[in-house]
Amino acid sequence: MSEHYYTEKPKTASDRKAFAAELRGFKLQLTSDTGVFSRDGVDFGSRVLIDRMEIPIDASVLDLGCGYGPIGLTAARLAPRGHVVMVDINERAVALARENAERNGIANISAMQSDIYAAVEGRRFDVILSNPPIRAGKIVVHRILTEAKDHLNPGGSLWIVIQNKQGAPSAKAKLQEVFGEDAVEEVGKDKGYRIYRAKLV
Ligand SMILES: C[S@@+](CC[C@H](N)C(=O)[O-])C[C@H]1O[C@@H](n2cnc3c(N)ncnc32)[C@H](O)[C@@H]1O
Numbered sequence: 001m002s003e004h005y006y007t008e009k010p011k012t013a014s015d016r017k018a019f020a021a022e023l024r025g026f027k028l029q030l031t032s033d034t035g036v037f038s039r040d041g042v043d044f045g046s047r048v049l050i051d052r053m054e055i056p057i058d059a060s061v062l063d064l065g066c067g068y069g070p071i072g073l074t075a076a077r078l079a080p081r082g083h084v085v086m087v088d089i090n091e092r093a094v095a096l097a098r099e100n101a102e103r104n105g106i107a108n109i110s111a112m113q114s115d116i117y118a119a120v121e122g123r124r125f126d127v128i129l130s131n132p133p134i135r136a137g138k139i140v141v142h143r144i145l146t147e148a149k150d151h152l153n154p155g156g157s158l159w160i161v162i163q164n165k166q167g168a169p170s171a172k173a174k175l176q177e178v179f180g181e182d183a184v185e186e187v188g189k190d191k192g193y194r195i196y197r198a199k200l201v
Contacts, residue, residue: 003035005067006136008113010035010092023050023074030068030100036093037067037133045193046131049161050074052188052195055127058082062120062151064130064144065089066111069097071129076101076109085125087114116140117147124151128158134166145171145198146178152200159187159197168194 003012012035021028021042032039038046050071055061055078063072066086076084086097086109097111112119128148132141148158158175162168172194175184179198188195 004135005035005037005093006089006133007035008089008091010090014092021070023047023070024078026074026077028070028073028100028104030070030073031096031103032068033092033096036090036096042070043131044191045161045163046070048188048190048193049129049131049159049195053078053127053129053159055079056082059126060124060153061085061127061129062087062123062125064116064128065133066097067093067131069100069111071131072097072109072111073100073104073106075127075129076106080108082108082126084109085120085123086111087119089113089115116143117151120151124153124156126153126156128152128156129160130158131161132171134162138167138170141167141171142174145174148198149178149200154200157197157199159195161193161195164192164194168196172196 015034018031058081059079061075061084063086072084072086175198184198187197
């Protein structure tokens with residue numbers, strides 16, 4: 001059985017893959033590997049989120065479940081006067097995110113291993129971005145949604161991408177419960193994917 005992408009220490013033999021991707025007009029050279037999410041290229045859902053996300057130029061950003069880094073690295077390019085913290089439970093993903101930042105000359109990021117928000121306890125951000133790990137289960141996904149509230153600055157926003165068939169309606173309901181009905185907006189959709197923004201007011 002192939003290993004799931006949300007393991008802490010992938011054991012699958014490394015088989016790296018390098019490719020170029022253009023995201024929000026930025027050309028990035030990326031390396032992925034076995035044992036990490038979407039090895040063969042940037043995931044369609046991640047692209048939908050990247051295309052819609054609004055990142056102030058000086059924003060402090062958290063990319064939760066960063067994988068090899070497409071979302072967080074693009075956010076770092078969009079916020080040259082800000083900073084992006086990239087976290088993932090998978091140590092191979094974190095190492096790749098760091099390497100991909102270096103390779104592209106992106107200095108305004110830090111990457112660290114973290115179980116959900118554990119490594120950023122007590123910290124708050126202007127923007128939290130996530131293509132959440134649906135396969136890790138509802139408990140993990142709902143913790144990402146609910147605990148975002150404790151990690152946002154006033155006026156800050158959580159942006160997530162989720163497929164309709166993988167629970168978009170229940171994620172939206174959970175966000176409305178936590179942030180309030182008027183604070184949650186569907187800000188994009190493409191094929192079966194939905195982008196939700198929850199604003200802390
Ligand atoms: C759907 S993937 C998205 C990866 C990356 N952002 C991308 O767009 O390619 C979700 C990521 O969440 C990570 N993840 C799973 N469980 C986690 C947890 N408990 N804490 C932090 N990250 C987790 C997985 O390892 C995976 O890299």
